[in-house]
Amino acid sequence: MGTVFVENLKALFDAVSAERELYIPKNAGAHYVYKLYRPDEEAVFNEVRVCTPIKEFLFPIRELAAVFPQEEDQFEVKPFAVFGLKDCDLRSIEILDNVFKEDDFKDPLYISRREKMFIIASDCTEPAENCFCYLFGGKSWAEKGFDMNVSPVEGGFLVESGSDTGNDFLAKAHFAQVQPGQIAQRDENRKKADQILAENNAKFKLDRPVQEIVEGADGEQLYTAQAEGCVECQACTRVCPTCHCFYLQDTKLKDYYGKMKMWDSCMRMSYAAVAGGENPRKAISERIKHRLLHKFSYYLQRYGINMCVGCGRCIDAESGKMDLRRLLRELNDEVNRK
Amino acid sequence: MTQHKNPYKPIDAEVIDIIDESPTIKSFVLKPAEPIPFKAGQFVELTLPGSGEAPFTPSSSPSQKETMEISIMKAGRVTGQLHDIPKGTTLGIRGPLGNGYPLDKFAGKQVYIVGGGVGLAPIRSLFLALVERKNDFAGIVCRYGARTPEDFIYKHTTFNEWPNIDGVNMKLTADQGNDQWKHNVGVVTTILSPDDVKINNSVAVVCGPPIMMKFVTLKLLEFGFKAEQIYLSMEKNMSCGIGMCGHCMIGKYYVCKDGPVFTYDQIKDYPKIWE
Structure with a gap:
């Protein structure tokens, strides 16, 4: 897999968007959001992840999952590319893949999009204050899971291919060769960003595997205290790139019936309620605990990895005062005291 | 199967008959557009x-291929609307889903079935499957309760036919009896006895309302049943049915995919399993 040099992102974006729709980050106040790239658009390098979760591209907020009777399902997805995914974003896709591509049942909507998605990752050069990927083995740059990866260097960007599709693209695009010293410069930049992550998260470092902490801590007082500040806005689950709960809603369309697949949230009061009225998680504290157990125990037992990438979006979006890092650290301390 | 068969898409199923079972329960006889082969205990x-979708376990025998029977208690919005549909309505059906009862593991053993209320629906399917190959088992012992004699479902068969099947031992109870009621009065645990089966060569199958399942399980443990001998049919709010949407989780398990049948041993350490 090769690496090339481009002077500006516009050259790269124009080449990519000639073949497929390209989504790029756009400044929106203090954050970035995605929008469709047009050649007259300014090409911005996002130094940190966008504020919305990447799952939106693969698992939209609301989509028609099935029409019946008779109608054939149409999952025609046009090839598309997304620029600016960070290591945390790529790991979130791996987590969703496990769920939606598991062997016995597959989600055809997710898979159609996944197959058509061309991933252009980029180094995270200025991790945000709330980023805590570092606590869960993440870092400021990605080694795998992308078709191409972009790293800023002096005077331009290095573009590395990470898949056959990425390789083919670079082979056709005829970009410049890498200059001596540029790789070393890139590696130096990466080291600096990793250093920022390590420093920002030093005080949240956990003393044992997170699974042992969430399983070992009773946490009742801590979860109850968290619940007192929670306004049940569900923003934490919406912006989370790994949360994937949904519900199916039946609708009547013009000439047929449909099932809409829509994001849901385990933080919602009636999420786990059954028709007879029983509800195992009436209290907010029970829902917070379930969410943590799902992320750091249940998912891990099933798929071998944690269901959190430490992107910190939940902390950014939080209307109350919940900080997942702090909560985990407090649970850690509770286990230590045992 | 096509490459990405759509698991969210139902097939048509015509309602060819509706049977009033009790004041709150109706059985629907469905004829799906194509047969849906299932194992007892699996759900659709x-x-x-x-309008909406809800999970149900068929009550008919798995060997009955062309039609499928589903008993539905009026409990919420969708079940309420289903109670109002006429014969001839076309419904949608997805399945079969979940694991079902492991009949091969039951072979050679006494099967101790404890059911309550509408919980008899999945148990009827199991019962019929067991009876069809009853020589494979050391006996079928049934204990079944409902709130009042009126609330029993499949009245004709449970009262008259099943108790007379060779190899079947059956007892009934109603929480409140009436003048004609000849059987026990009391909750279902009052007709359970450690002498009902040879505990070390049996499996227990429990299905009913959560509170009933809880107390029956505790009673069985008291009798000396091991947690792994007790099979529970856990009916949570399954939505996608394929282990993705998250609604029905009990700990690490998706009830829709890893269940709905679990041994008590599998789930006993998770919080609030009976709610």
Whole structure:
């Protein structure tokens, strides 16, 4: 897999968007959001992840999952590319893949999009204050899971291919060769960003595997205290790139019936309620605990990895005062005291 | 199967008969557009087109191929609307889903079935499957309760036919009896005895309302049943039915995919399993 040099992102974006729709980050106040790239658009390098979760591209907020009777399902997805995914974003896709591509049942909507998605990752050069990927083995740059990866260097960007599709693209695009010293410069930049992550998260470092902490801590007082500040806005689950709960809603369309697949949230009061009225998680504290157990125990037992990438979006979006890092650290301390 | 068969898409199923079972329960005889081969204890998602979908375990024998029977208690919005549909309505059906009862593991053993209320629906399917190959088992012992004699479902068969089947031992109870009621009065645990089966060569199958399942399980443990001998049919709010949407989770398990049948041993350490 090769690496090339481009002077500006516009050259790269124009080449990519000639073949497929390209989504790029756009400044929106203090954050970035995605929008469709047009050649007259300014090409911005996002130094940190966008504020919305990447799952939106693969698992939209609301989509028609099935029409019946008779109608054939149409999952025609046009090839598309997304620029600016960070290591945390790529790991979130791996987590969703496990769920939606598991062997016995597959989600055809997710898979159609996944197959058509061309991933252009980029180094995270200025991790945000709330980023805590570092606590869960993440870092400021990605080694795998992308078709191409972009790293800023002096005077331009290095573009590395990470898949056959990425390789083919670079082979056709005829970009410049890498200059001596540029790789070393890139590696130096990466080291600096990793250093920022390590420093920002030093005080949240956990003393044992997170699974042992969430399983070992009773946490009742801590979860109850968290619940007192929670306004049940569900923003934490919406912006989370790994949360994937949904519900199916039946609708009547013009000439047929449909099932809409829509994001849901385990933080919602009636999420786990059954028709007879029983509800195992009436209290907010029970829902917070379930969410943590799902992320750091249940998912891990099933798929071998944690269901959190430490992107910190939940902390950014939080209307109350919940900080997942702090909560985990407090649970850690509770286990230590045992 | 096509490469990405759509698991969210139901097939048509015509309602060819509706039977009033009790004041709150009706049985629907469905004829799906294509047969849905299932194992006793597996479930299906039934769609009232344009309105909603809910999970149900068929009550008919798995060997009955062309039609499928589903008993539905009026409990919420969708079940309420289903109670109002006429014969001839076309519903949607997805399935079969979940694991079902492991009949091969039951072979050679006494099967101790404890059911309550509408919980008899999945148990009827199991019962019929067991009876069809009853020589494979050391006996079928049934204990079944409902709130009042009126609330029993499948009245004709449970009262008259099943108790007379060779190899079947059956007892009934109602929480409150009436003048004609000849059987026990009391909750279902009052007709359970450690002498009902040879505990070390049996499996227990429990299905009913959560509170009943809880107390029956505790009673069975008291009798000396091991947690791994007790099979529970856990009916949570399954939505997608394929282990993705998250609604029905009990700990690490998706009830829709890893269940709905679990041994008590599998789930006993998770919080609030009976709610």
